[in-house]
Amino acid sequence: MVTPPFLVSAPGKVILFGEHAAVYGKPAIAAAISLRSYLLTTKHEPEFSELVTLEFPDIKFQYSWKIHSLPWDVVPKGSIDTVRPPSELNTTLVEALEHALVDVHIPLQRSAALAFLYLYICLCSPDMPGMTFSVRSTLPIGAGLGSSASVSVCLAAALCLVSGEVSPPEKKGDDDSDFNAANYAGIELIDAWAFLGERCIHGNPSGIDNAVASHGGAVMFQRMTKGNPNVRESMRSFPPLKLLLIDSRQPRRTAVQVANVATLLQNYPLVTEPILNGIHALTDEAYKLLQTPKENCDDAWEERLRELVRVNHGLLVALGVSHPKLEAIRMAADELEIGETKLTGAGGGGCAITLVKRGVDIDESRICGLIERLEGHGFEVFETSLGGVGAGCLLPTKSEAAEWEEWEEKLFSLHHLLGLGDREDIQKTVGVGSIDGWAFW
Numbered sequence: 377m378v379t380p381p382f383l384v385s386a387p388g389k390v391i392l393f394g395e396h397a398a399v400y401g402k403p404a405i406a407a408a409i410s411l412r413s414y415l416l417t418t419k420h421e422p423e424f425s426e427l428v429t430l431e432f433p434d435i436k437f438q439y440s441w442k443i444h445s446l447p448w449d450v451v452p453k454g455s456i457d458t459v460r461p462p463s464e465l466n467t468t469l470v471e472a473l474e475h476a477l478v479d480v481h482i483p484l485q486r487s488a489a490l491a492f493l494y495l496y497i498c499l500c501s502p503d504m505p506g507m508t509f510s511v512r513s514t515l516p517i518g519a520g521l522g523s524s525a526s527v528s529v530c531l532a533a534a535l536c537l538v539s540g541e542v543s544p545p546e547k548k549g550d551d552d553s554d555f556n557a558a559n560y561a562g563i564e565l566i567d568a569w570a571f572l573g574e575r576c577i578h579g580n581p582s583g584i585d586n587a588v589a590s591h592g593g594a595v596m597f598q599r600m601t602k603g604n605p606n607v608r609e610s611m612r613s614f615p616p617l618k619l620l621l622i623d624s625r626q627p628r629r630t631a632v633q634v635a636n637v638a639t640l641l642q643n644y645p646l647v648t649e650p651i652l653n654g655i656h657a658l659t660d661e662a663y664k665l666l667q668t669p670k671e672n673c674d675d676a677w678e679e680r681l682r683e684l685v686r687v688n689h690g691l692l693v694a695l696g697v698s699h700p701k702l703e704a705i706r707m708a709a710d711e712l713e714i715g716e717t718k719l720t721g722a723g724g725g726g727c728a729i730t731l732v733k734r735g736v737d738i739d740e741s742r743i744c745g746l747i748e749r750l751e752g753h754g755f756e757v758f759e760t761s762l763g764g765v766g767a768g769c770l771l772p773t774k775s776e777a778a779e780w781e782e783w784e785e786k787l788f789s790l791h792h793l794l795g796l797g798d799r800e801d802i803q804k805t806v807g808v809g810s811i812d813g814w815a816f817w
């Protein structure tokens with residue numbers, strides 16, 4: 377059992393091929409990005425020990441519940457397999473939590489609070505001390521970069537740590553590929569619980585986003601079908617791709633986009649199924665291309681990959697999940713002949729990626745021109761790298777633990793930062809890659 381205060385973090389992701397089709401058991405390819413969510417867990421002062429507090433400053437939400445007022449009796453200890461959580465939500469628990477959420481009306485706040493309470497009831501117990509869970513993200517929210525999954529993974533990781541279901545990650549050796557069985561078991565469990573968090577937030581997730589946010593790197597993922605388990609294949613020799621990541625800043629919810637595709641499939645199965653099968657076939661093609669050894673990734677290889685990006689976007693348009701702003705981004709990149717563009721994530725707004733041409737016929741000034749044009753239209757262009765680390769934890773080392781008070785003070789001042797700082801402040805002060813001490817499962 378880990379005693380607060382401590383921090384956990386998990387990355388967002390970019391889906392390169394196969395979104396939406398992934399929900400129907402087709403393969404998809406995604407990679408972790410350097411933008412992440414951070415969750416600070418602190419213990420309440422004794423006078424507030426009967427409360428559990430949730431703080432989501434990014435979505436202007438803060439709430440405290442009396443721990444004993446929560447519906448603990450719906451899932452008595454021992455009735456839930458915490459080591460192999462089911463993949464379906466317990467609907468009785470979801471209904472029982474209505475009461476705790478009766479004052480929370482805004483859907484984006486309500487679904488995130490439900491994810492927290494659901495995992496809290498399943499993983500913790502009413503005799504635990506009062507704690508505060510504060511979440512901040514350097515990711516844009518509801519923009520297709522998997523903020524919901526990175527938050528779900530943070531919640532699952534923090535709750536698994538305080539309940540003792542999972543131990544903190546053991547430091548790996550210098551070789552990043554070192555396999556550590558305890559870490560692997562820990563992150564598999566966090567991933568499985570985070571999937572239930574994603575279910576609370578958007579109903580019918582494929583599981584690709586929480587898989588990438590937990591494990592990091594780049595993966596080919598295929599949701600389980602008819603009793604076969606999920607496939608999650610780590611793509612270690614992922615070639616370096618030059619991508620622009622552009623946020624249309626058009627808000628949308630994944631839950632709504634996924635439900636729209638489900639309705640289309642229901643109304644026009646003979647039309648929609650072939651589109652999903654087309655996405656399946658092109659993801660298979662892309663998978664083969666992305667396995668090509670680096671030395672063979674020539675101009676023709678790049679051209680084929682860009683072609684697949686274009687076709688994937690076209691099929692997503694046919695599913696009805698584009699948006700005029702996403703089309704404006706695609707057209708700007710097409711006009712300047714920068715590369716091929718597709719929406720990423722659930723669409724309906726949010727982000728697009730442009731797979732940039734390389735080689736002699738494209739110079740940096742053309743790319744700068746595109747960025748200027750996009751920013752002029754109010755879009756935001758992100759710089760990020762693909763294939764970063766997965767979920768991690770920042771705990772005091774043994775020597776720091778001797779100076780426990782100092783550590784507590786440091787993290788309490790972070791609490792203030794998590795409430796008020798901007799994305800850059802957070803990245804600089806606690807960010808993975810900016811400060812030492814992070815360990816990854």
Ligand SMILES: Nc1ncnc2c1ncn2[C@@H]1O[C@H](COP(=O)(O)OP(=O)(O)O)[C@@H](O)[C@H]1O
Nearest residue numbers: 432434484488513518519520521522523524630
């Ligand atoms: N930083 C955050 N704080 C609280 N809730 C968040 C945060 N980021 C995401 N969420 C939750 O996830 C939802 C967005 O998820 P979703 O619609 O799947 O879009 P995406 O995952 O592409 O960002 C939000 O409406 C909110 O419920």
Ligand SMILES: C[C@@](O)(CCOP(=O)(O)O)CC(=O)O
Nearest residue numbers: 395396520522581582721722
């Ligand atoms: C549309 C979908 O394929 C991806 C959704 O990603 P995001 O929430 O928009 O980041 C749904 C899923 O796979 O769970």
Ligand SMILES: [Mg+2]
Nearest residue numbers: 522524525630
């Ligand atoms: Mg999401």
